[in-house]
Each structure stands twice: as structure tokens, then as C-alpha cells.
Amino acid sequence: MRARVQELFAGMRDEGRSLATRKGVFTVLLLLPVLYPTLVSLLYLQREAVERPTVVIDEDNSALSRELLLHLDASQNVRVVGRPESMDRAFEELRLGRAEMLVRIPEDFSRSIKRGRQGKVAVWVSSANMYTYGLAALGLSNTVLDLNQELGIEGLASRGVARRVAARRVLPIAWDERPLFHPTASYGDFVVTGILLVVIQQIVLMSLAHSVGWQREEDDLRPSHHPFAHLSGKALVHLGFYFAAIALIVFVLFPWFGWPAKSPWAVFALFSALAVAMIPAAILVATLVKDRFVAFQILLFFSVPLFLLSGFSWPLSHMPGYVQAFAWLFPATPALQAMRVLSMKAAGLSSVAHLIGILVLQWAAWSAVAYAVARRRWPKPPPEAAPAADRSSFSGFFDLSRSSLERRPS
Amino acid sequence: MRAFARHYLQQLLQLVQTRKLRLLLFLFLGSCALTGEIYRERVVRDLPVAVVDFDGSRTSRTLRLFLEATPELRLVEGGPSSLAEAEAQLVDGRLAGLVVLPASLSTDLKHGRKARVLVAVDMSNILVGRTTYRAIAKVVSTVAAGAELSYLGKTGVPKQRALAAVFPVSTDERLSFNPAGSYALYMAPSIAFFFLNLLLMVLAGLPFLPPAPAPAQMPLSPAGLAGRFAALWTAGMAAGLGLAYGLLPFDGLTNRSGAGLLALSLAAFIAADLLLALALQAVVPSKTLAFQASLLLGVLSLMLSGATFPVDAFPAPFQSLSSLLPFTAFSRGLRLFFNQPTSIAEMAPMFGQLAGQAALFAGAAAAAWAARQGFAALARRPA
Numbered sequence: 001m002r003a004r005v006q007e008l009f010a011g012m013r014d015e016g017r018s019l020a021t022r023k024g025v026f027t028v029l030l031l032l033p034v035l036y037p038t039l040v041s042l043l044y045l046q047r048e049a050v051e052r053p054t055v056v057i058d059e060d061n062s063a064l065s066r067e068l069l070l071h072l073d074a075s076q077n078v079r080v081v082g083r084p085e086s087m088d089r090a091f092e093e094l095r096l097g098r099a100e101m102l103v104r105i106p107e108d109f110s111r112s113i114k115r116g117r118q119g120k121v122a123v124w125v126s127s128a129n130m131y132t133y134g135l136a137a138l139g140l141s142n143t144v145l146d147l148n149q150e151l152g153i154e155g156l157a158s159r160g161v162a163r164r165v166a167a168r169r170v171l172p173i174a175w176d177e178r179p180l181f182h183p184t185a186s187y188g189d190f191v192v193t194g195i196l197l198v199v200i201q202q203i204v205l206m207s208l209a210h211s212v213g214w215q216r217e218e219d220d221l222r223p224s225h226h227p228f229a230h231l232s233g234k235a236l237v238h239l240g241f242y243f244a245a246i247a248l249i250v251f252v253l254f255p256w257f258g259w260p261a262k263s264p265w266a267v268f269a270l271f272s273a274l275a276v277a278m279i280p281a282a283i284l285v286a287t288l289v290k291d292r293f294v295a296f297q298i299l300l301f302f303s304v305p306l307f308l309l310s311g312f313s314w315p316l317s318h319m320p321g322y323v324q325a326f327a328w329l330f331p332a333t334p335a336l337q338a339m340r341v342l343s344m345k346a347a348g349l350s351s352v353a354h355l356i357g358i359l360v361l362q363w364a365a366w367s368a369v370a371y372a373v374a375r376r377r378w379p380k381p382p383p384e385a386a387p388a389a390d391r392s393s394f395s396g397f398f399d400l401s402r403s404s405l406e407r408r409p410s
Numbered sequence: 411m412r413a414f415a416r417h418y419l420q421q422l423l424q425l426v427q428t429r430k431l432r433l434l435l436f437l438f439l440g441s442c443a444l445t446g447e448i449y450r451e452r453v454v455r456d457l458p459v460a461v462v463d464f465d466g467s468r469t470s471r472t473l474r475l476f477l478e479a480t481p482e483l484r485l486v487e488g489g490p491s492s493l494a495e496a497e498a499q500l501v502d503g504r505l506a507g508l509v510v511l512p513a514s515l516s517t518d519l520k521h522g523r524k525a526r527v528l529v530a531v532d533m534s535n536i537l538v539g540r541t542t543y544r545a546i547a548k549v550v551s552t553v554a555a556g557a558e559l560s561y562l563g564k565t566g567v568p569k570q571r572a573l574a575a576v577f578p579v580s581t582d583e584r585l586s587f588n589p590a591g592s593y594a595l596y597m598a599p600s601i602a603f604f605f606l607n608l609l610l611m612v613l614a615g616l617p618f619l620p621p622a623p624a625p626a627q628m629p630l631s632p633a634g635l636a637g638r639f640a641a642l643w644t645a646g647m648a649a650g651l652g653l654a655y656g657l658l659p660f661d662g663l664t665n666r667s668g669a670g671l672l673a674l675s676l677a678a679f680i681a682a683d684l685l686l687a688l689a690l691q692a693v694v695p696s697k698t699l700a701f702q703a704s705l706l707l708g709v710l711s712l713m714l715s716g717a718t719f720p721v722d723a724f725p726a727p728f729q730s731l732s733s734l735l736p737f738t739a740f741s742r743g744l745r746l747f748f749n750q751p752t753s754i755a756e757m758a759p760m761f762g763q764l765a766g767q768a769a770l771f772a773g774a775a776a777a778a779w780a781a782r783q784g785f786a787a788l789a790r791r792p793a
Contacts, residue, residue, distance in 0.1 A: 127585040145551070173553060190536045
């Protein structure tokens with residue numbers, strides 16, 4: 001046990017020395033946590049896309065069609081950007097992405113309604129982007145619903161029903177909408193908190209792999225009989241930077257950009273729990289990488305799949321069973337699910353206790369794997385030089401070697 | 411020409427023989443396959459919804475029946491016994507929505523008063539929340555229309571006219587480019603080709619980073635560099651075509667515009683993307699920093715492309731940055747030609763944009779290279 005503790009301190013000292021000489025590691029530890037979350041926050045600053053561009057062809061050109069288009073243009077989700085002279089031109093606008101919705105009002109629209117028939121409006125909506133499709137389609141359906149209510153009241157009034165009574169008889173069941181936990185339903189608030197959590201995950205994975213990869217590149221790895229303890233020591237040095245990055249994100253960027261967090265301290269605790277849970281995985285990756293570039297090259301392919309797998313955007317229950325099982329192997333899954341609760345639903349960590357429990361289990365499982373792989377893959381010191389190397393590594397740090405303890409006065 | 415061919419072959423051999431690059435290819439393919447599997451169900455359905463029915467009338471039973479019959483929703487058996495329990499279930503995600511039918515629902519309808527139902531939806535996931543809300547709103551408005559129809563019948567409006575009286579304006583909605591509203595078609599191809607974009611950014615660093623000849627020690631001639639980038643372009647094409655015709659069809663995602671258009675689009679996109687990485691290498695003084703910058707741009711390119719959040723909602727500087735990235739033009743084009751038959755002429759704007767970007771990046775790389783040569787010549791000149 002003592003040897004392992006000594007190796008932990010040796011790892012810390014080794015990392016301190018490495019950071020002092022290899023300044024590039026600071027790019028990952030300092031620049032990335034500042035730059036990436038700020039860029040992402042700026043990107044989603046508007047939070048919600050509004051006024052989706054719409055083109056209209058009004059062949060009726062009646063008072064009613066103009067009223068419909070006026071209401072449509074006045075809705076938050078839709079903006080009429082053009083009135084092409086032909087359907088071909090209108091489709092061209094859709095194809096080029098200059099418009100996302102095309103509304104065509106036929107020439108008999110108003111006449112049909114006056115004669116007691118339905119007036120049919122043809123609509124083409126681009127569903128290449130389902131998010132903007134949802135916005136544009138909702139804008140149109142709300143406008144048409146309101147117009148139908150208005151016309152329904154007028155229709156009843158024309159039959160002698162009092163307007164007050166008619167208003168109650170038209171669509172007689174109304175609904176009170178309660179969008180819980182996230183009343184604005186904005187895309188930015190929904191997605192950014194998750195992305196910021198993934199940024200921390202990537203920093204934990206990349207920084208250690210980058211540092212160890214660089215040492216390996218320069219043949220500067222310290223052989224050890226207890227590589228897991230050694231690498232844990234290196235990771236502990238980085239942990240201080242992770243906490244600083246997390247504090248920056250939670251206590252500066254969150255309030256600055258207004259990202260939702262019921263309790264900043266609970267969110268800070270969750271980010272920290274993820275950083276700690278990722279350390280064994282980072283040790284595993286660091287054991288395997290050959291040089292500093294591999295860390296970037298390989299780990300790039302993890303952030304997006306892990307984000308998608310977590311069920312943060314697409315529900316986990318809608319994935320095949322084996323994909324769901326695979327998702328629960330990674331700390332990102334419970335962390336992102338807990339993030340959604342803590343950012344929007346509840347302030348206390350007790351509401352995500354089961355997810356934190358899963359993080360602890362994952363930490364233990366990844367530690368076991370990392371321990372086994374590191375023992376096998378990490379360079380061992382030559383048998384005769386091992387004790388000397390262990391002792392020498394502690395000179396000037398916490399000297400816990402047997403000889404130093406024996407020298408102390410009782 | 412000989413230098414071009416030698417470096418072309420060397421680069422291809424490095425791609426095939428290096429274990430790290432084989433792992434990279436495996437990760438690329440694995441990520442693409444996983445994305446396809448994640449969106450296998452294509453649409454959101456069977457979202458758990460509970461009904462708290464204080465009315466117990468025929469109307470409330472009709473509402474329950476209609477909610478149950480909606481594909482997007484699944485009525486939870488039993489349901490919560492109190493509003494506090496319903497709230498707890500909404501917090502822990504067991505419920506996506508809650509419909510509360512008040513005791514006065516049918517009485518209000520019979521007495522000609524507006525009846526009100528409460529619809530509470532968990533909006534913490536906007537995809538789930540919006541789908542649930544839309545489905546519930548549709549059911550409630552359908553039942554409301556039914557109630558209005560029966561009232562109109564009683565006032566003597568003929569049946570064939572009643573529907574037009576309830577819904578004077580009807581919309582005939584057609585979905586373009588993704589007729590089934592499939593999330594798989596919306597997300598999977600964009601994300602898969604985003605992974606190709608990442609792969610290209612990683613590969614573009616190979617001619618400059620160890621163990622390849624780093625320019626500091628062994629400067630590559632322009633022909634040698636062109637040979638290496640031509641090899642990377644070939645590898646990118648193979649990966650892109652493999653993706654479109656090997657992996658994506660597994661999940662039912664097939665290219666609808668013919669191989670010629672796809673190959674041409676890929677060729678233009680990959681060339682522009684590699685030239686972007688080359689320009690960064692030429693302009694940024696440190697090779698490592700240039701590599702990291704290209705990776706950062708690569709990672710951000712999915713968000714910047716507008717594939718998820720529209721570009722017009724970004725702040726103006728990001729809109730400009732987005733228009734400079736080849737992946738933005740390609741992903742916009744991809745959503746058109748991958749989902750519906752499109753001709754090459756119709757894709758002219760995408761090709762124009764990619765050609766412009768390629769010219770800009772090549773020009774920047776050449777200018778930076780010439781400037782560096784000039785400075786080196788000046789430095790060599792005796793004082």
C-alpha cells in the first residue's frame with residue numbers, strides 16, 4: 001500500500017515537472033475550457049430560431065386571404081420573405097434553402113368559404129431540418145386554428161347566435177398549456193448544458209492522454225511497478241485544472257449567458273463527479289496512446305457518439321436494446337441525464353442520487369479495467385533498479401520512503 | 411511528376427500500414443454505424459402520458475380513447491393517483507405529459523360553456539415535449555370539433571356543411587425533402603458525413619506531423635505535398651462512398667440522386683476540406699497549433715453547418731465563419747440530393763460555393779508559402 005501511495009506522489013511530481021517543460025499541455029488544460037464553452041455559448045446565444053422564411057402564392061387575393069397571410073406573417077415562427085410569380089420559382093426558393101415553407105392559396109379560397117365549403121390551402125414545408133419544420137408548421141397551424149375560430153364565430157353569429165355564446169360554442173373544449181420545467185422550450189437552453197458537460201469529459205480524456213503521449217514520444221515515461229497509482233497521481237495534478245474549468249463554466253458562463261441551473265452548486269458537483277468518474281477512462285486511454293496527436297485524433301470520434309448515446313437529445317427508450325446497454329457503460333449517460341434534471345427540474349442532488357450511484361459504479365468498473373491494462377502495458381523498471389528509482393523519485397517531495405521514516409526521531 | 415507519384419504512393423501506404431490509422435478508420439466506421447442504430451426507430455412514438463379523469467363522462471372517455479389511439483402517445487396504465495404523484499413522475503421522466511380532465515368537463519359542454527382541460531408537458535427535452543404537446547393538442551381539438559359538429563347538427567346545419575362550418579380553412583400539408591418526417595433521415599446522414607469531415611481533418615495533419623516528414627526537418631516540395639494530398643483525397647473518397655453505399659443503406663438510408671451526383675459532391679467537398687486544412691497549415695506558424703485549429707473547426711463544423719440549429723439564428727461573425735466551411739455547403743446540399751432525386755444543375759449553388767472556398771484556401775496557402783519563401787530568401791541574403 002505504501003509503495004502505491006509513494007507512486008501516486010511520484011506521479012504527481014512527474015506531472016508537475018512535465019507541465020513545467022511541455023507548455024502545450026496547457027492548451028488543453030487552460031485554453032480549451034475557456035475557448036470551447038464560450039464559442040458554444042455564443043453560438044446559441046439567440047436560444048431559439050424564430051421567423052422561418054416563408055414564400056406565398058396568393059391566387060385568390062381576397063380580403064380573407066390577405067388576412068390569413070397577415071396573421072401568418074405576424075406569428076413569431078413565420079416571416080413572409082417573398083411572393084414568387086410562379087410555383088416553379090417558389091419551389092426553387094425552397095430548394096435553395098432561401099425559404100422553408102411555401103403557402104399557396106387557391107383562387108377559389110374565399111368564394112368556397114362564403115358558399116359554405118372548405119377553403120383549402122396547400123402547404124409545402126421543408127422537413128430536411130425537423131427542428132425548423134416544427135417551428136414553421138406550428139406557426140401555420142396556430143394561425144389557421146385562430147382564423148377558423150374567428151370564421152366559426154362569424155358563421156354562428158350570422159345564424160342569429162349571440163357572439164358571446166358563439167365564442168363558447170366554437171371549439172368548445174380549450175386546453176391550458178403548462179410546459180413544465182422549461183417554459184420557453186428554447187433549443188439553446190436545452191442543448192448547451194449538455195454540450196458543456198461533454199466538453200469537460202473531452203478535456204479529462206484529452207489532457208492526460210496528451211501529456212502522457214508527449215512523454216512517450218520523447219521517451220520520457222517513468223517506468224513503474226504501480227502504473228495505475230502513478231497515472232492517478234498525474235491525473236490528480238490535472239484535477240485542479242478540471243475543477244477550475246468547471247468553476248469557470250458553472251459560476252461564470254452559466255450566469256453570464258443565462259443557461260439554466262436550478263442550483264449552481266449541485267451542477268458544479270455533477271460536473272466534478274463526471275470529471276472524477278472519467279479519470280479511470282482517461283488513465284486507460286493514456287496507457288494506450290503512442291503520441292500526443294493520437295489523443296486528439298482518436299478522442300475526436302467519441303464526443304458526438306457519446307452525446308447521442310446518452311439519450312439527452314433522442315430518447316434512450318427509442319434506441320435498440322443493445323445500444324441502450326452499451327450507452328450505460330459510459331459516464332456521459334448518467335451524467336447527461338442528471339444534468340437535465342439539475343438544470344431544469346430539481347435543485348437537489350438527492351433527485352439524481354441514483355444516477356450519481358451509477359457514476360460511482362462506472363468509476364469502479366473503469367478503474368478495474370484501467371488497472372489491469374496499465375499493469376500489462378506500462379513499462380516496468382529493470383528488476384535491480386526498481387527500489388532505487390522509487391526512492392529517488394521522492395527526493396524533494398513528500399519523502400515517505402522507509403529509510404526516511406526510520407531516520408525520524410521517535 | 412515522379413515526386414507526385416512517389417509521395418502519393420507513400421501516403422497511401424502509410425494509411426494502410428499504420429496501426430493507428432487503421433484504428434482511426436475503425437472508429438470512423440463504428441461511429442457512423444452507431445449513429446444509424448441510434449436513430450433506427452426514425453420517429454418518436456409511444457411517449458408515456460397519463461390522464462387524470464375527474465369527470466368520468468362519455469366525452470372524457472372519448473378523449474382517453476383518442477389519446478390512446480395516437481401513435482405518438484401511450485397511455486400509462488393506472489396512472490398517478492394524485493397530482494403530487496403525477497408531478498414526481500414528470501420529474502423523474504416516467505411521464506412525458508399529463509392531461510387533467512376536470513369534473514365539470516361534460517357539464518360545461520352541455521350548458522354551452524367553454525370546457526377547459528389542463529395539458530402539462532415535460533419540456534426539459536424539447537423533442538419529447540413538443541411531440542407530446544402537438545399530439546395531445548391535436549386530440550383535444552379533434553374532440554372539440556366533434557362536440558361543435560354535434561351542436562351544429564342540433565341547430566339545423568346539414569351534415570355535409572357542418573365540417574366546413576367547423577373548419578372553414580383546411581391545410582393540405584406536404585413535407586419536402588423528408589416526406590416521412592424521419593429523424594433518421596434528418597440526422598444520420600449529416601452526422602455520418604460530419605464524421606467524414608473529422609476524419610479528413612485528422613488525415614490532413616499526416617503530411618506535417620510526426621512520424622511523417624515534418625517540413626521543419628524535411629521540406630516537402632509542392633509536387634510532393636500535392637501527391638500526399640491527392641492520396642488523402644483518394645482515401646476520403648473511398649471512405650465517403652463506402653459510407654453512402656455500404657453503411658447508411660443498412661439503416662434504410664439510401665442516396666436518391668444517383669451515384670454521379672454523390673461522387674461529384676464528395677469530390678468537391680473533400681478537395682475543399684483538405685485545402686482548408688492545408689491553408690491553416692500554411693498560415694499558422696506552428697504545425698501543431700494549425701493541426702489543433704483544424705480539429706477545433708472540424709468539431710464545431712456540425713453545429714456551424716446549420717444541420718441542427720439554423721445558421722440565421724447565429725450571431726453575424728459565426729454566420730460568416732459558417733459560410734467559409736466546406737461542410738456547411740456540403741451538408742446543405744446533402745439534405746437535398748440525398749433525400750430526393752436532384753439533378754447536377756440543381757446543385758450548382760453548392761458546387762459554386764465549394765469551388766469558391768477551394769480557390770480561396772488554395773490562394774491563401776500559396777500566398778503564405780510565397781511569403782515564407784520570400785522571408786527565407788531575405789534572411790539568407792548577406793547584410
